[in-house]
Amino acid sequence: MKKMIYILATLMLLFAASQIWAKIQNSKIETLPYSVLKEYEGFEIRRYEPATFSYVTLNVDSYDKGASMGFSKLGGYIFGANENQSKISMTSPVEMEMDSQVVVKFMVPSTYKMEDLPIPKNKEVKFIEQPERTVAAIQFGGFANDEKIKSYKEQLFNLLATHQISHVQEYSFFGYNSPYDLFNRRNEVIVEIDVEGLQL
DSSP, X not given: OHHHHHHHXXXXXXXXXXXXXXXXXXXXXEEOOEEEEEEXXXXXXXXXXXXXXXXXXXXXXXXXXXXXXHHHHHHHHHTTOBTTOOOOXXXXXXXXXXXXXXXXXXXXXXXXXXXXSOOBSSTTOEEEEEOOEEEEEEEEOSOOOHHHHHHHHHHHHHHHHHTTOOBOSOEEEEEOSOTTOOSSOOEEEEEEXXXXXXXO
C-alpha cells in the first residue's frame, strides 16, 4: 500500500511539474499583438497590427483533419527543415482559416523581415504579409474540436447580427496552447468585420 501511495504521489508531482513547465513556456512565446476597441457581452472587437505569417493550404475541410497536418508541416519548417537548418521561435496563436479548405498559419517572430526568412524545404510552406485587420472575437476554453468551433462561430455570427455588425463569411480559429497544456486553455473564433459606420 505504501509503495502504491508513493507511486501515485510521484506521478502527481510529475504531472504538476509538467503543467508548470507548460505555463512557463507559454509565457515566453511572442503573441500576435492587438488592441481591444470595444467590448460587448459575449464578444469583443479587436484591431490586429500587420504581421507576417508562414502558412500551408490543406485540402481538408475541418479542424480535426487539418490541425495535426498543418502543425506538422509548419512545425517542421520552424524546427529546422529549411535551407539554413535554422530554428525559428514558436509564436501564438496558431491560426486556422476555416473555409472549403483549411489554411494553417504561424506568425513569423517580429525580429524577422520577409527577406531574412530561410527557404523552406517543403514547397507547400509559403509566406504572406497580413495587413491590419479589425475583427470580432469570441473565446472558449478546453480542447477544441469541430463541434465546438462551429458552435462558437454560430454564436458569434448571431451576436453580430443582433448588433447589426456586418462581417465576412470566412472565419478563423485561434489556438493558444500546446497540446500538453491541460488547464486554462484559450481558444477563439474570429471574423473580420466592416467598421464603416460602427461606433468604436
